[in-house]
Amino acid sequence: MSSTELTRTDLGRALCIITGASRGFGRTVAREMSRLVKPGSALVLAARSADDLRALKVELAESEAGRAGLVVECVVADLGEVGGLESVVRASEEAFSEHMDHIILFNNAASLGDVSRYTQSFTNMAEVDSYLSLNVSSSLCLTARVLQAFPQRPGVRRTVVNISSLCALQPFRSWVLYCTGKAARDMMFKVLAEEEPDLRVLNYAPGPLDTAMQTEARFRTADPSLRKSYLDMFAQSQLLSCETSCAKLTKLLLEDTYTSGAHVDFYEL
Amino acid sequence: MTDVIPTDGRTLGRCICIITGASKGFGRALAHQVCCWLKPGSVLLLVARSETLLQELKEELKGFAVEQQLLVNCIVADLSTQKGVNEAVRVARLESEKENDHVLLINNAASLGDISQFSSFTDLDVVNSYMSLNISSALVLTAGMLQVFPRRPGLRWTVVNLSSVFATEALPSWVLYCTAKAARKMMFSVLAVGEPNVRVLSYSPGPLDTGMQKDILRMTGVDNHPFPCKDSAVKLMKLLLDDDFASGTHIDFFSV
Numbered sequence: 001m002s003s004t005e006l007t008r009t010d011l012g013r014a015l016c017i018i019t020g021a022s023r024g025f026g027r028t029v030a031r032e033m034s035r036l037v038k039p040g041s042a043l044v045l046a047a048r049s050a051d052d053l054r055a056l057k058v059e060l061a062e063s064e065a066g067r068a069g070l071v072v073e074c075v076v077a078d079l080g081e082v083g084g085l086e087s088v089v090r091a092s093e094e095a096f097s098e099h100m101d102h103i104i105l106f107n108n109a110a111s112l113g114d115v116s117r118y119t120q121s122f123t124n125m126a127e128v129d130s131y132l133s134l135n136v137s138s139s140l141c142l143t144a145r146v147l148q149a150f151p152q153r154p155g156v157r158r159t160v161v162n163i164s165s166l167c168a169l170q171p172f173r174s175w176v177l178y179c180t181g182k183a184a185r186d187m188m189f190k191v192l193a194e195e196e197p198d199l200r201v202l203n204y205a206p207g208p209l210d211t212a213m214q215t216e217a218r219f220r221t222a223d224p225s226l227r228k229s230y231l232d233m234f235a236q237s238q239l240l241s242c243e244t245s246c247a248k249l250t251k252l253l254l255e256d257t258y259t260s261g262a263h264v265d266f267y268e269l
Numbered sequence: 270m271t272d273v274i275p276t277d278g279r280t281l282g283r284c285i286c287i288i289t290g291a292s293k294g295f296g297r298a299l300a301h302q303v304c305c306w307l308k309p310g311s312v313l314l315l316v317a318r319s320e321t322l323l324q325e326l327k328e329e330l331k332g333f334a335v336e337q338q339l340l341v342n343c344i345v346a347d348l349s350t351q352k353g354v355n356e357a358v359r360v361a362r363l364e365s366e367k368e369n370d371h372v373l374l375i376n377n378a379a380s381l382g383d384i385s386q387f388s389s390f391t392d393l394d395v396v397n398s399y400m401s402l403n404i405s406s407a408l409v410l411t412a413g414m415l416q417v418f419p420r421r422p423g424l425r426w427t428v429v430n431l432s433s434v435f436a437t438e439a440l441p442s443w444v445l446y447c448t449a450k451a452a453r454k455m456m457f458s459v460l461a462v463g464e465p466n467v468r469v470l471s472y473s474p475g476p477l478d479t480g481m482q483k484d485i486l487r488m489t490g491v492d493n494h495p496f497p498c499k500d501s502a503v504k505l506m507k508l509l510l511d512d513d514f515a516s517g518t519h520i521d522f523f524s525v
Contacts, residue, residue, distance in 0.1 A: 082393045119408070119460045120415035125351040128405040129397060136404075136452070137396040140387075140444065147388040171458035171517070180404065183455030188448045190439035192387045223463070261439065 012102035020109030022047030024211035028242035034065040042071035042095035080134035107139040108163040113177025135181035164203040174222035193261025207266035210239040281306040282371035290378030292317035294479035298498030309338035349402035358413035371425040376407040382445035403449035430457040432471040461517025474501040475522035
């Protein structure tokens with residue numbers, strides 16, 4: 001960047017890896033990224049739903065970026081399973097080309113956990129282990145693998161985004177798994193930021209998004225006052241569209257002035 | 270007995286006290302300290318994997334136990350497994366028929382994990398195994414105990430989470446430990462907001478003279494100038510006896 005601090009208008013010739021890309025925020029990120037990366041870029045979209053990924057791939061192929069040659073690779077994978085991670089990394093290595101100048105990893109895939117139950121009901125180790133595998137361990141291992149596959153080299157920026165939440169900072173009744181997972185992830189990426197000063201690491205809390213996850217929260221939250229607040233948000237049209245939130249994330253990435261490792265919330269901007 | 274804590278008749282009551290990771294280090298020191306404050310008829314359940322070390326500890330506490338009419342039981346269990354947690358809960362349940370006025374669960378068992386570059390943690394099974402012992406196990410055990418000892422008038426319920434400064438401070442090469450401690454801090458905060466009748470304390474004990482600290486020195490070369498476990502255990506006792514901490518709070522040794 002020049003000393004006159006001009007903000008970039010694009011994210012370069014990028015390899016963009018997005019987990020949970022088939023719907024919700026991940027899908028919006030995929031669409032946004034397709035518009036922001038320069039020709040010669042590639043998107044690697046990972047999710048469990050083959051159908052939804054295929055539909056997204058078709059949509060992106062027909063977009064302006066797609067017609068200009070944007071490569072879109074879909075990986076049908078369950079990141080909570082060992083094999084899932086490997087297939088995402090392999091696809092990323094195949095999609096990479098030497099003239100790319102930016103690697104961006106969006107750790108977006110996540111699950112809510114059973115919010116219809118209170119903390120004292122979590123007596124099943126397999127349930128908790130499985131939740132942590134997808135929501136905590138997989139983002140550590142995927143990020144580690146991507147950093148190994150794409151080590152630091154001159155002329156190539158590397159950015160790691162963790163889709164965080166207010167729940168990383170604040171405890172909510174009947175949300176023990178989700179809060180625990182988000183708090184774990186924020187710390188994980190803070191450690192990464194401390195370790196690797198040349199890496200750009202962002203914990204982005206997108207705000208309450210109008211997605212399937214939000215619907216689940218609204219209908220299943222056990223705590224009456226918390227459920228009411230989700231119902232009210234919906235009724236009063238206070239939920240954010242994924243596009244609105246993604247626009248702020250994009251701004252953060254383009255300006256690239258955030259402190260690496262910081263937790264930045266949609267509402268702060 | 271220690272003269273650091275005021276002896277004004279406060280006790281931990283007729284208590285069922287469960288300490289995990291009781292065979293070594295801080296857990297073992299806690300077992301010694303807690304005995305001083307349990308009223309006759311109390312039960313101390315010591316949970317760890319090593320039967321030998323637990324029996325040794327029980328032997329050490331025998332004098333106290335007899336003098337103060339405490340029942341000390343060892344539970345040999347691997348808390349990283351459902352089976353181990355179930356065993357600990359089963360034995361605790363056997364004690365639940367007795368008249369207790371306090372349940373005190375001290376989640377102390379933990380592991381350091383590998384101290385290594387972030388990018389080295391590529392093995393999902395290794396990371397999952399770590400998170401299972403250091404996060405899942407504490408949740409599942411606490412939940413199990415909460416179910417075995419339902420809240421009722423006249424029953425105090427206290428849960429302690431052995432935490433660390435690294436629950437809030439990120440340290441390069443310590444991703445496993447920091448992540449798990451941050452997770453636990455939040456986990457026990459959620460418990461606190463959800464259960465107003467359970468007193469929840471996250472306690473960061475400071476750098477202690479334990480096997481874990483020796484591992485830290487060996488792996489990182491860093492000398493944290495550890496001090497004896499007993500000093501920290503005494504402070505934790507004070508916090509529990511004063512019992513005026515805000516539930517869900519995180520308190521560090523150096524601030525007491």
